Amino acid sequence: AQSVTQLDSHVSVSEGTPVLLRCNYSSSYSPSLFWYVQHPNKGLQLLLKYTSAATLVKGINGFEAEFKKSETSFHLTKPSAHMSDAAEYFCVVSGPAKAAGNKLTFGGGTRVLVKP
Amino acid sequence: GAGVSQSPRYKVAKRGQDVALRCDPISGHVSLFWYQQALGQGPEFLTYFQNEAQLDKSGLPSDRFFAERPEGSVSTLKIQRTQQEDSAVYLCASSSRGSQGSPLHFGNGTRLTVT
Numbered sequence: 001a002q003s004v005t006q007l008d009s010h011v012s013v014s015e016g017t018p019v020l021l022r023c024n025y026s027s028s029y030s031p032s033l034f035w036y037v038q039h040p041n042k043g044l045q046l047l048l049k050y051t052s053a054a055t056l057v058k059g060i061n062g063f064e065a066e067f068k069k070s071e072t073s074f075h076l077t078k079p080s081a082h083m084s085d086a087a088e089y090f091c092v093v094s095g096p097a098k099a100a101g102n103k104l105t106f107g108g109g110t111r112v113l114v115k116p
Numbered sequence: 117g118a119g120v121s122q123s124p125r126y127k128v129a130k131r132g133q134d135v136a137l138r139c140d141p142i143s144g145h146v147s148l149f150w151y152q153q154a155l156g157q158g159p160e161f162l163t164y165f166q167n168e169a170q171l172d173k174s175g176l177p178s179d180r181f182f183a184e185r186p187e188g189s190v191s192t193l194k195i196q197r198t199q200q201e202d203s204a205v206y207l208c209a210s211s212s213r214g215s216q217g218s219p220l221h222f223g224n225g226t227r228l229t230v231t
Contacts, residue, residue, distance in 0.1 A: 034219065043120070044159070044207070044222040090158050103149070103172065104220060106158030 002027040002093050006107035013081045014115045021076040021110045023091030032094040033074045034104070035065055039087045047089075050074065061085070086114045118142070120223035122208050128229045129198045137193045137226045141210030148191050149220060150183055151207040159207055165191060198230045 007022040025031060035047040048059025055067045061084075065076045074091060091107040121140040129135050141148050147166055151159035152175075161175040167188035176183070180199075185191040195202055205227045209220035 036222075041224070043224040044209075044220075046219045046221075049219055103161050103164060104151075104159075106160070109156075109158050 002031065002105050004091050004093050004105055004107035006089075006091050006110050008110050009108065010111045010113065012113040012115065015083055016080050019076075019078040019081045019085065019112065021089050021091075021112070023074045023076065023107060024072050025074060025091070025093050026072065027093055033065075033067060034092040034094065035059065035063070035074075035076050036090045036092055036106075037087050038090065038109075044090070047076070081112075081114050083114050083116065086112055088112075120208055120210055120221050122206075122223035122226050124226060125224065126227050126229075128231060131200060131230055132197055134194065134196045135198055135228060137195075137206050137228070139191045139193070139208030139223060141189065141191070141208070142212075142221055143189075145210035145212050145221075146188075147211045147213065147218070147220075148185060149209045149211075150191070150193050151209065152177075153205040153207055153225070155204070162193070162206075195228075198228075200230050203228055203230045 003026045005024045013019050033050040036044040037047050038044050047063050048057045048065055050057045050067045058064045063078050065074055067074050088109045088111050090109050092104045094104050123138045149164050150162040152162050153159040163183045164172040165185040168185050180196045182194045205225040207222055207225045209222045211218045211220050
């Protein structure tokens with residue numbers, strides 16, 4: 001079984017300051033991990049993915065995430081928040097590979113508020 | 117080409133009515149998924165198709181939920197005798213392969229409100 005825990009339901013940052021969204025996962029196999037973003041009334045958009053290559057993954061819009069197997073974590077960061085980063089962010093684990101397709105298990109989400 | 121398209125965008129149903137939600141995946145995508153997203157929560161898996169075959173329906177909450185993809189392209193999620201707890205956003209996603217690590221492309225969803 002696999003699960004994802006996002007440690008903060010809400011994060012509030014000032015524009016221009018760093019953003020940190022925390023995610024821990026549980027998996028009995030080598031997982032693929034993703035971060036998706038969801039803007040209001042919009043579809044989920046892939047920010048980045050980890051698939052057992054480099055542990056530091058760079059995504060779109062200046063986001064990056066680091067896979068730490070020893071801590072079972074996959075935290076998302078951005079050095080400088082922009083107003084357009086206000087959205088809901090989901091940490092996601094995929095698999096197992098033997099299962100049908102690449103079924104995703106979502107965390108509960110973290111809502112990011114960016115203050116001017 | 118175009119992304120995943122879902123219709124209708126919004127649906128209001130009276131309790132007990134049947135509804136049908138449509139998903140047009142990206143052309144050529146083999147895998148198609150349905151997810152249910154309740155208010156304030158992350159999406160939860162409902163069912164998965166590889167081409168026309170429904171390989172996993174373990175997430176369907178009851179036998180009132182039925183999904184099909186008869187020609188391996190467009191998919192329909194049907195909910196019979198809707199209940200208030202069915203109110204949610206229903207998301208469709210597709211991917212070109214069924215392998216672990218393949219990113220999913222999501223539609224904008226159908227927001228179902230059961231009154």
